[in-house]
Amino acid sequence: MHxxxxxxxxxxxxxxxxxxxxAFYREHVEGVQRxxxxxxxxxxxxxxxxxxxFLAAIDSAPRYRAxxxxxxxWLLGIARVVxxxxxxxxxxxxxxxxxxxxxxxxxxxxxxxxxxxxxAATRSRELYAAMDRLPEGERAVLELVAIDExxxxxxxxxxxxxxxxxxxxxxxxxxKLRTELEAAAIEPIPNKEDQx
Amino acid sequence: xxxxxxxxxxFEERLLARLKAEVAERGGAEEASAGGATTTPAWRRxxxxxxxxAVVAMASVTAVLVFGAGGDNAxxxxxxxxxxxxxxxxxxYSLRDAPGLEQALEEAGIKSQVTWLPAxxxxxxxxxxxxxxxxxxxxTLGGMTMGGPEPFTFxxxxxxxxxxxxxxxxxxxxxxxxxRSSTPNLNLDPEAFRPDxxxxxxxxxxxxxxxxxxxxxxHMGIAEGPVEPCEPVPARPDSSGPYGLPGSARDGAxxxxxx
Numbered sequence: 001m002h003x004x005x006x007x008x009x010x011x012x013x014x015x016x017x018x019x020x021x022x023a024f025y026r027e028h029v030e031g032v033q034r035x036x037x038x039x040x041x042x043x044x045x046x047x048x049x050x051x052x053x054f055l056a057a058i059d060s061a062p063r064y065r066a067x068x069x070x071x072x073x074w075l076l077g078i079a080r081v082v083x084x085x086x087x088x089x090x091x092x093x094x095x096x097x098x099x100x101x102x103x104x105x106x107x108x109x110x111x112x113x114x115x116x117x118x119x120a121a122t123r124s125r126e127l128y129a130a131m132d133r134l135p136e137g138e139r140a141v142l143e144l145v146a147i148d149e150x151x152x153x154x155x156x157x158x159x160x161x162x163x164x165x166x167x168x169x170x171x172x173x174x175x176k177l178r179t180e181l182e183a184a185a186i187e188p189i190p191n192k193e194d195q196x
Numbered sequence: 197x198x199x200x201x202x203x204x205x206x207f208e209e210r211l212l213a214r215l216k217a218e219v220a221e222r223g224g225a226e227e228a229s230a231g232g233a234t235t236t237p238a239w240r241r242x243x244x245x246x247x248x249x250a251v252v253a254m255a256s257v258t259a260v261l262v263f264g265a266g267g268d269n270a271x272x273x274x275x276x277x278x279x280x281x282x283x284x285x286x287x288x289y290s291l292r293d294a295p296g297l298e299q300a301l302e303e304a305g306i307k308s309q310v311t312w313l314p315a316x317x318x319x320x321x322x323x324x325x326x327x328x329x330x331x332x333x334x335x336t337l338g339g340m341t342m343g344g345p346e347p348f349t350f351x352x353x354x355x356x357x358x359x360x361x362x363x364x365x366x367x368x369x370x371x372x373x374x375x376r377s378s379t380p381n382l383n384l385d386p387e388a389f390r391p392d393x394x395x396x397x398x399x400x401x402x403x404x405x406x407x408x409x410x411x412x413x414x415h416m417g418i419a420e421g422p423v424e425p426c427e428p429v430p431a432r433p434d435s436s437g438p439y440g441l442p443g444s445a446r447d448g449a450x451x452x453x454x455x
Contacts, residue, residue, distance in 0.1 A: 014219070015222060016222050016223035017219065017359050017363075018216040018220045018223070019359055019362070021216055021219045022216060022363065023363060025212050026367075029211075047207065051214075051215070058219060058222070099218070100214055102207075102211060105207050105214065107206075110207035113207075
């Protein structure tokens, strides 16, 4: 699959070349949807956010640098920012300023498919909600590792951190969250990232 | 809320179609602005910053392509072959006959200065004003360093045609080998050039695989306005290009138009 993917050298063209965007979108749309439903349990919000994430990627592509990691890590970094700014997007919708509303493209079959995905991600959303009280810097790494199952290195590039910083923050975040989850009787996060 | 449903059509495909329309509009707008046209969609009001980002990205990236000095089997210094769908492909087999290559490029629609130099030599810089061409469909081309043992090919034809070929490759519709053998390393689109812009190409042999002149390194740049003749000077001993090949006489600061 990766040999035909859009590599870092082509990424800056996704915003202006429909063929290259096509290849990029097909490679990542499923990952982006999974990313979104782990955080948002509302089908229409999920569709809106999926569209918004790709629009933001189109906007950001000319500024992409290889240091920002693989195209996947770069895209998930954008996705985090977009989902975290969900309120701002709703405001744009209210003012009629949005460029494209994903939820208007859903039909009944899509809705059923998306609902199934949303149901499957219930536990991830519980975790996501439990992270609310963590400081943003710690939360970013934990989200990407525990919810999106990125490696620590990938999570570091997606969050724009050095690997060693990411590792420290991950440990802190996990320790704090474990206490919360135990109090809430939710199964703690496994420690697999401790063994790289 | 609910859309007409057609076979094979779902949310993901509909979203893709809308996003591609957005991308095509953006690429078209960039093409139009490069050509001096004036229609600007409302969403592109913040475009100048994005466009500047693209230019900076290109100027700071050095792409590496490969070509070779040819050898005993090379029948000619270069060959010009028609491309499927229009345009030509120029294959450079050896660093000889620079005036012939300039003439061939001119006939294909690209003004150029070609200078082939002895090993270890480069042009004294600056000998032209660096510039950038805005490619139809988006992106920019500012300059490249090329080096290696294999024949170097570049196309002169439409960017769109070249990108379509690349799209087919990325979607797996054509194999790596087919792509490499049929697609030039670099594409120059005459439509992208302003009348005062030209291509500056200089190169020299380098050691490769035990052969002291088994490979080549070349620098391609875009110039605007008058171009001085290339004055050969020894490459700085500490200048090293990609893959350890000799670099240019100029450094990054000389390359930057504002620097």
